[in-house]
Amino acid sequence: MERPAILNSRHLLGVAGLSIAEITALMDLAEEYVALSRQREKKTNLLRGRTQINLFFEPSTRTQSSFELAGKRLGADVMNMSVKGSSVSKGETLLDTAVTLNAMNPDLLVIRHQHSGAAELLAQKVSCAVINAGDGWHEHPTQALLDALTIRRHKGKLENVVVAICGDIRHSRVARSNIILLSRMGARVRIVGPGPLLPPSAERLGVEVFHSLEEGLRGADVVMMLRLQRERMDGAFIPSEREYYRFWGLNEERLRLAKEDAIVMHPGPMNRGVEIDSSVADGPRSVIREQVEMGVAVRMAVLDALARNLEREAAA
Ligand code: CP
Numbered sequence: 244m245e246r247p248a249i250l251n252s253r254h255l256l257g258v259a260g261l262s263i264a265e266i267t268a269l270m271d272l273a274e275e276y277v278a279l280s281r282q283r284e285k286k287t288n289l290l291r292g293r294t295q296i297n298l299f300f301e302p303s304t305r306t307q308s309s310f311e312l313a314g315k316r317l318g319a320d321v322m323n324m325s326v327k328g329s330s331v332s333k334g335e336t337l338l339d340t341a342v343t344l345n346a347m348n349p350d351l352l353v354i355r356h357q358h359s360g361a362a363e364l365l366a367q368k369v370s371c372a373v374i375n376a377g378d379g380w381h382e383h384p385t386q387a388l389l390d391a392l393t394i395r396r397h398k399g400k401l402e403n404v405v406v407a408i409c410g411d412i413r414h415s416r417v418a419r420s421n422i423i424l425l426s427r428m429g430a431r432v433r434i435v436g437p438g439p440l441l442p443p444s445a446e447r448l449g450v451e452v453f454h455s456l457e458e459g460l461r462g463a464d465v466v467m468m469l470r471l472q473r474e475r476m477d478g479a480f481i482p483s484e485r486e487y488y489r490f491w492g493l494n495e496e497r498l499r500l501a502k503e504d505a506i507v508m509h510p511g512p513m514n515r516g517v518e519i520d521s522s523v524a525d526g527p528r529s530v531i532r533e534q535v536e537m538g539v540a541v542r543m544a545v546l547d548a549l550a551r552n553l554e555r556e557a558a559a
Contacts, residue, residue, distance in 0.1 A: 245555075246551055247551075249268045249272060253372055253549070254549070255374045258420050261424070263428060266391065266427065269548060272547060276544055279316070286318060288317075289547055290547070296352050297324060299326060299355045300331070300357060301357050306383075309535070309538040311323060319351070337361060337364070341368055345369040351546060357379055374545060387425075389540075390421055402429035404430045406433065406464065406465040407433045407463040407467065407501070409456060409468050409518075410440065413440045413480075414440075418469060432450040433459050435460070440481075460500040462500075466493065466501050466506070467509070469509075470512065470514050471484075471487070471514065471517065487518075492518060495520070507531070508530055509529075
């Protein structure tokens, strides 16, 4: 029996093109995979016979391992391509690498790359479905989906939930995807950070902008902390990490300004003692480890949704 379509597009390159219905359907499907992943028997064979390649040009712990587990739990053959040991280190271009892998007939290609737009470029050159696992400053769609699912599980909804995204917003693809997705779902998004770490056109993003952590936290339902993305900084954006922690680090005292039942999120990797104190990261309001669990379920949902579209295409 044909399973209902969830995504309208062949690829998942960003959240910018997703409708409310698509986002809701993906989160609903992910809930089913949360339940499956908590069982002793975690596998289905929905993607049996499918080949998934994970091509990561940037380091990753959470995203790469959860895409691998997600594909395996759905029954796909999963190959993790190590860029360090590949011919990329001998000067092969992204496109030549992609076209070479495409010749092996994969069905799903998951890519992380340091350049914004890399996933979209790849999607134009290969015949399989492409999933963006983070491209430069641009987007990290599955992170935003797993964050939304985590919030919905705790707050019961996304509409009118006050989400304070704090820290280095300027260099963060996580912030960008979250701003787009959460705003589309009706959340009230705040961005909170020092001037140099906010995007140049912050006011035009349709969010509330705060230049003081205390002010930004006041009355928030969700506090999402971001690390300093040093790998994307082309200069000195802060005087020192010590100074940054003094004004912008989340500690228990500052967290008391948010709502009593506010949750604390972080996409990881965390820099303890820089943007977040250990007492908060490991404290009772932290849902950081739950975000990791949701990451596997959301990635299963995305792989499943794109595989459904491949089945439709083949049947047409
Ligand atoms: N949140 C996130 O993308 O983490 P990784 O870099 O470990 O994949």
